[in-house]
Amino acid sequence: MSLKFAYWVPNVSGGLVISKIPQRTGWSFEDNAKYAQIAEEAGFEYALLQTRFIASYGAENQLEAIALASALATVTSKINLIAAVLPGLWHPGTVAKMLSTIDQISRGRVAVNIVSGWFKGEFQSYGEPWLDHDERYRRSEEFIRVLRDLWTKDETNFRGDFYRLNNAPLKPKPISTPPVFQGGNSSAARQMASRVSDWYFMNGNTIDGFKKQIDEVKALAAANNRSIRFGANAFIIVRDTEEEARQVLRDIISHSDPEAVGGFRSQVLFAGKASPEQEGMWANSDYNDLVQYNDGFKTGLIGTPEQVADRIIELKRIGVDLILTGFLHYDEEIKAFGDKVIPLVREKEARLAALLVN
Numbered sequence: 001m002s003l004k005f006a007y008w009v010p011n012v013s014g015g016l017v018i019s020k021i022p023q024r025t026g027w028s029f030e031d032n033a034k035y036a037q038i039a040e041e042a043g044f045e046y047a048l049l050q051t052r053f054i055a056s057y058g059a060e061n062q063l064e065a066i067a068l069a070s071a072l073a074t075v076t077s078k079i080n081l082i083a084a085v086l087p088g089l090w091h092p093g094t095v096a097k098m099l100s101t102i103d104q105i106s107r108g109r110v111a112v113n114i115v116s117g118w119f120k121g122e123f124q125s126y127g128e129p130w131l132d133h134d135e136r137y138r139r140s141e142e143f144i145r146v147l148r149d150l151w152t153k154d155e156t157n158f159r160g161d162f163y164r165l166n167n168a169p170l171k172p173k174p175i176s177t178p179p180v181f182q183g184g185n186s187s188a189a190r191q192m193a194s195r196v197s198d199w200y201f202m203n204g205n206t207i208d209g210f211k212k213q214i215d216e217v218k219a220l221a222a223a224n225n226r227s228i229r230f231g232a233n234a235f236i237i238v239r240d241t242e243e244e245a246r247q248v249l250r251d252i253i254s255h256s257d258p259e260a261v262g263g264f265r266s267q268v269l270f271a272g273k274a275s276p277e278q279e280g281m282w283a284n285s286d287y288n289d290l291v292q293y294n295d296g297f298k299t300g301l302i303g304t305p306e307q308v309a310d311r312i313i314e315l316k317r318i319g320v321d322l323i324l325t326g327f328l329h330y331d332e333e334i335k336a337f338g339d340k341v342i343p344l345v346r347e348k349e350a351r352l353a354a355l356l357v358n
């Protein structure tokens with residue numbers, strides 16, 4: 001399968017880095033309509049919308065993911081829209097209904113990213129209980145099972161610890177069952193992925209770090225007679241020379257906002273670090289890593305188009321199926337990536353495939 005490209009929809013203000021560096025990245029509906037149209041023409045197959053309810057990492061304003069996905073569906077024709085959802089703030093029946101409606105509007109282009117939560121403040125603000133780390137995953141797994149049942153069965157009867165449904169119908173069904181993505185890298189996240197998710201998203205990492213997760217989750221899924229695909233996050237800085245690209249990274253970090261990064265750092269202690277094994281997302285991230293709030297610098301897609309394309313091929317070789325991209329200047333860089341990097345990756349993939357055949 002050829003590599004897929006996704007981009008982070010900037011549906012929260014402040015861009016994808018916690019930095020005061022000037023960014024030509026908007027967050028409004030109008031900006032996002034423009035980015036989605038540019039992205040689908042540039043060769044991106046997925047747009048990932050974030051879920052966020054209160055300001056964190058300097059993201060003062062946040063558009064809701066499902067509502068925005070519905071609007072983006074009407075101004076695009078090819079790109080798949082992955083809306084992030086936080087179990088605990090919604091009932092899965094309501095979400096199943098909203099997503100099947102967007103699936104109708106978009107003619108089969110909706111997907112969901114189940115995020116199990118790391119931000120206790122959101123739950124406190126919105127008045128819902130905050131569960132322990134692994135309990136959040138138990139709830140997410142039930143949430144996914146309810147979504148799938150409603151999307152595929154005539155009537156859903158579900159008796160779980162978190163949700164109950166009684167002869168629940170859902171019509172119209174989605175045109176095709178929306179793929180289920182998930183974020184989260186702890187042991188509970190990996191096990192849940194192996195049982196119920198179609199895609200496992202990873203925060204930015206080294207090649208070895210990605211490989212370790214991929215091998216483990218693949219083996220867990222195989223033990224459950226399932227297969228799963230992998231998406232890797234990366235913050236992309238492509239410039240004509242490697243030095244220019246590295247300078248942009250230094251500028252982003254030197255303009256970082258210590259107060260916002262510090263606040264974010266204290267909030268993410270409720271993620272992987274709060275799991276029984278104390279591993280998972282952000283468990284080993286340092287200050288500079290956290291300036292991109294999904295560890296996107298670690299992946300190293302920073303350099304010339306050729307260097308970045310080569311590293312993307314390395315990621316493909318270890319089992320990555322999708323590259324999730326974020327940029328400093330969305331106004332120009334989505335298109336530039338489509339013009340300069342995606343065609344190079346396609347050439348290199350073709351060469352790789354020929355090598356494997358011979």
Ligand SMILES: Cc1cc2nc3c(=O)[nH]c(=O)nc-3n(C[C@H](O)[C@H](O)[C@H](O)COP(=O)(O)O)c2cc1C
Pocket residue numbers: 049050051052084113114115116117118119182183184185186187188189201202203233270271272273275279280281282294324
């Ligand atoms: C690609 C990706 C996207 C994510 N999107 C969101 C999001 O939109 N909102 C959110 O609150 N958490 C988001 N998360 C966080 C996770 O869903 C999860 O809560 C966090 O990774 C903690 O996981 P862990 O404790 O299993 O390591 C995302 C994670 C990844 C890897």
